[in-house]
Amino acid sequence: MQNLERDDYIPTFGEDVDPFKNCAVEDWSDKVKRLRESYIKEDIDTMIRFLKKVHPELEDVDKHSKYGNIGIEIRIIDREFKDKKGAVVRKSMVLYDFSDKSIRMFKNWYNKNVKNNAVCMYYSVSNFFSNAKNWAEDGKQYTKGRINAQNACFSSSVVLDFDNISVNENEKVDKKLNNLGLKFDSIKTSYNGWQKIFYLKEPCWDKDVIPKFTKLFLSRGFEVDEAVNNKAQVARILGSVNNKCFSGKCEDRLEQFKVIREKRTNIRIDVMELWESIYDLPVVNKHINVVELDINKPLTKEELNDKVTAEFNKKYGDILNSNWIRVLPLAIKKMYLDDRNEGYTNDFLMFIVAHIKNTMKLSREDFIILMGRWADLTGYDEREKYIYIWDKYGHKDKDGIPFAHGKYTKKLAERYGAIEFNKVKQDYVKVKDFTETYTLEICKENIVLNNKVTKNDVFKEISDGGMKVFLCIAIQKVLTNKYYVVASEIIGHRLLDIKERQTKGYLSELVKKGYLFLETNFKGDGEQKYFIKDEYCILTDTKNLIFNVHEAQRMLEQLKANEVKFYILLKSLATSGEVKEFGNNGLATMLGISKSSVIRLKKSLVAKGFIGVDNATNGSYGIPTKYLVF
Structure with a gap:
């Protein structure tokens, strides 16, 4: 037997012998213990x-x-x-x-x-x-x-x-x-x-x-x-x-x-x-890109925004009005001022074209003028490319849903900074209001519709155009601070995009269905006054549909007539806490339309940002907990 106290003793094993064969393997629970x-x-x-x-x-x-x-x-x-x-x-x-x-x-x-x-x-x-x-x-x-x-x-x-x-x-x-x-x-x-x-x-x-x-x-x-x-x-x-x-x-x-x-x-x-x-040490790896330190104290957020905005105004102020100059996100201004954008141009174009078209909503002519200035300043010579993107691209994501504000990539965000798109959309609405061909009266009041608007049996019988005209009347009533509207205020209204003959027909329908009642003044111009019946607009102990003016205006401006009606129904069900009780079939029954039409309407409202997809309910469509004012 070997002397175990010898320092030079080295145990030996045969080639087929595993000296640790019988050692127990410690599992995770034993290890933690x-x-x-x-x-x-x-x-x-x-x-x-x-x-x-x-x-x-x-x-x-x-x-x-x-x-x-x-x-x-x-x-x-x-x-x-x-x-x-x-x-x-x-x-x-x-x-x-x-x-x-x-x-x-x-x-x-x-x-x-x-x-x-x-x-x-x-x-x-x-x-x-x-x-x-x-x-x-x-x-x-x-x-x-x-x-x-x-x-x-x-x-x-x-x-x-x-x-x-x-x-x-x-x-x-x-x-x-x-x-x-x-x-x-x-x-x-x-x-x-x-x-x-x-x-x-x-x-x-x-x-x-x-x-x-x-x-x-x-x-x-x-x-x-x-x-x-x-x-x-x-x-x-x-x-x-x-x-x-x-x-x-x-x-x-x-x-x-x-x-x-x-x-x-x-x-x-x-x-x-x-x-x-x-x-000063010798370079060992020449493939590593070493960038110098910038030790200068950076400008504050406000100072940087003022500096970039002033520069942007110099170069684009004769194209965009002062309101656009003021509210455009800092990141977008920096993109337009970046004359070293090699490697970023494609990302920039795929974002900015959709953003200008879908969110800023500039005309094609103004878009071409704006991008032409950018091309002049940066030396970009493929001008037909951004026009082609405007005319041909659907600007859709992998699910086929259009990008509401352009595809803002991580690459762009890292170079130019993040964009708070919800705030951007709200700011853009203000610009649009400021630059209308005529000025709307500023009003902080809300438009209130009782849930009876949708609970009444006539809701599925009222036409889509009739419901759009009804909402327009509610808006006009608040803006003019009157209890009624006259026909001339509604016919040809900028937010309706409905011909005069059709508008008159919808007004008659609303009276016939009981949403409005008429009062005719035979003195003066003899214009008819349309009043919304109290049962549809007074506050009650039950929950009410409440929109501010901008919300309602946006609905009329961006939604088709059938989408306005469908969204009012969803908003009503969400307000009363009943939206989860109605599947596509139930909604179709309430509206008197097909299930496939309900699905198409939902997808359209998602694409336009009026409803969001609730992932917690396996991809079904639900109302956002907070209504976003675009």
């Missing part, structure tokens, strides 16, 4: 000291006057999931300062959300405007209280991530940086991962500071993690715990790992000194 028995907790005091160091701006007594209401995000990710896809981002906390009150709130939040919960903790490298409303490229609003590419502000440190490297490789990185005279913190975040943190003397206003430094270091031969290239980058907090071992996805992670500091500095460096120290 073992980890829980010796659970490592975070060091909250260390975390607070660290956050103060990486974000000194939050301790500035003049923070608000200098920078605005900035804060940093503390993000946590759940790891204790057997599913190999498991990882869930919990609700983040925003730290605005390090006052005693804020520290107490942080500790309370930690006790509730982090302590003993097997999560990984991160902080936002840049601070951000947490209360700002920001929209992604698809027009959807970013999650409030989370840093994103739009609301990120500035950074007081540069963080580089070295992942999947050995201890020796890490020592070589430190030696190389030391030889350059650079001072930094070295944070060990896992058994084979480190962060190098350089603390800055002054804020760096370049939102791309982390992506730009990552590319610079990569180009000079440093094996930094190229995935760390986000404007809204987050990093692990010193004093927290790497709990990836709890995830079924990370089978190779066997133990928790306390995030520790191996190398420390209290020296802060000028960001350009740091940049130039690395930039």
Whole structure:
């Protein structure tokens, strides 16, 4: 028998012998149970000291006057999931300062959300405007209280991530940086991962500071993690715990790992000194595009908008009126002013042509003049292309539904910024109202229709055109602040697009069906006065249909007569909470039309933005919870 105390003893096995054959494989539940028995907790005091160091701006007594209401995000990710896809981002906390009150709130939040919960903790490298409303490229609003590419502000440190490297490789990185005279913190975040943190003397206003430094270091031969290239980058907090071992996805992670500091500095460096120290090194990878830092403090949102608007007005103010100049989104103005749009032209055209046609609703002639100016300024010589897109393209998505405002791609959003399309549509309506051939009286009153408008048995018998005329009368009554309308106010009305003879017929029909009653004045011009019967417009204890003037005008302007009638029915059912009780067959019965006609009407209303698809009901069509005024 071999002496087991000998240092030179090496066990040998035959080629067919597996020395670990009888070793039990630890399943996920056993692993979690073992980890829980010796659970490592975070060091909250260390975390607070660290956050103060990486974000000194939050301790500035003049923070608000200098920078605005900035804060940093503390993000946590759940790891204790057997599913190999498991990882869930919990609700983040925003730290605005390090006052005693804020520290107490942080500790309370930690006790509730982090302590003993097997999560990984991160902080936002840049601070951000947490209360700002920001929209992604698809027009959807970013999650409030989370840093994103739009609301990120500035950074007081540069963080580089070295992942999947050995201890020796890490020592070589430190030696190389030391030889350059650079001072930094070295944070060990896992058994084979480190962060190098350089603390800055002054804020760096370049939102791309982390992506730009990552590319610079990569180009000079440093094996930094190229995935760390986000404007809204987050990093692990010193004093927290790497709990990836709890995830079924990370089978190779066997133990928790306390995030520790191996190398420390209290020296802060000028960001350009740091940049130039690395930039002067020999280039190892010439294929990496290194972009210079922009350290100038950016204009505020208001200053930028004023500057771009003034420039846009110089170049396009003789084509578009002042109202369009004022309300066009900043991103669209920037597109028209961009004379370096190579690689973006096709995306721009596919968006802007549909946007001008469907949302701005300019005439074809005005469109050609506007795009002609753009072509002159940018040197674009395929003018027939954007005219062809206007004339031939359906501007539809993969489901065949027309884009209401053009297809705004992620590529465009990243270059020019996000667009809040709901607000845009509301602003455009105002422009349209301001530039009408005649001025409508401004009125804040609502148009109120009792639910009896649709519940009465005559609803399915009334013609589509009759219902459109009925709504027009309700609008005119509010605008003129009278209890009645006369025929001359309705016949030839700009929103009806109905011939005089037909309009007279619809008025007679409405009287016959009981929606209106007549009063004839035989003195003066003898015009007949049409009154809406009280039972259809008075407020009752039951729910009522309420539209503001712009909503109702938009219905008449954009919807066909049968669509107006169908939408009023849907609105009525939604208001009374009954819309889910009626399928296509039920709606068809109420209207006296076919089921296929109901489906066509729904698709048309979705395309025009009057109803939305409720995905929670397996793709059926439902009324939006909030009516959007276009």
